[in-house]
Amino acid sequence: MSNKIGPRAVVLKAGSHGPAVRKLENELKERGLLKGPVDGHYDRRTAEAVKRFERANDRKVDGQVGSWIYNKLQLGDRFDGPKGNQGGGSVHGGSPDNAGDTGKTGTFRTVTANIKSNPEMPQAQVLHDVRKAAAQGDLIGWQEISPPRYFDAIKSLGKEWGHYMPKDGNLRIPVPISWKKSEWDLQDAGFKRTHDGKAKVSPHRYITWAKLKNKETGEDVVRINTHLVSGAWTKSKLGRPTTPWRQEMWKKHMAQLDSMVERFEKQGLKVVVGGDFNRNHYKVLGNDVVYDNKLNVGTHGSSTLDYLMHTRDRELEHVRTKYERGLHSDHDAVVATYRLK
Incomplete structure (x- = not known):
């Protein structure tokens, strides 16, 4: 006992x-x-x-x-x-x-964190959520980072953090990636607009990725971050999609994500994918990846919308996953620990 x-x-x-x-x-x-x-x-x-x-x-x-x-x-x-x-x-x-005993464990922690901006939260709550998420890991994918002050909150983490915050024209892409400089060196990064949004209804949607070298092991890991259109799988009482265009956009987005993961795999790279997928209790990438959080554990109330997953690589091992539920956002952060062998 x-x-x-x-x-x-x-x-x-x-x-x-x-x-x-x-x-x-x-x-x-x-x-x-x-x-x-x-x-x-x-x-x-x-x-x-x-x-x-x-x-x-x-x-x-x-x-x-x-x-x-x-x-x-x-x-x-x-x-x-x-x-x-x-x-x-x-x-x-x-x-x-x-x-x-030596501090050389080959482990790292990655986080996916949706910092609610619809409606926007007070800045004190944004700062609280950003800092709490950052305390959980050393490699973070953020979602809903639309207002400039949300980006400022992430930058306020300090010089020990690096960030990939690309722009598409004048638009700052709302799915940035952050990493601890003491743990990672940025090798390359990029983004893809998966589809256009609808004015005053839904924003453009993106995938961001960062290829980083783990300083302890020298291994490269690709961290992919994304946020898919909401409401795609909401159905009417007759069982039909309430907004069919959302479902088409969701499928288009996922096809491009699947293609991106496959491309990195063919290069022999280890890939960790995370984000807000806006589809409940579902294997969004089929059986091509290992899902690192349970599909029946809610991350948005009782719904599982936020996922972390990794490609099947013998040298990338999932150790454990936990949920950070003490956020002001309406999403819980998902935190996964991995070991590079």
């Missing part, structure tokens, strides 16, 4: 060491919050990384691991520190991969 940590307990802090600290460091490093090696010692670097995690999750910032962070990151199931000196001992349980 698991012994839960008391709500006021300080479980890990400066001076702590052991397997739980090492696992904490691995979790923080995967999120791009910890700089330097994983060594199992709770030092100043670890405390600063914990503070970044606390800020991203709107927690009290003290650089110490209490029960909330301990349980949130699943660091173990019991506290073995000496009585009356909580935080000075070590916590056991949940030992990390052996690769964590």
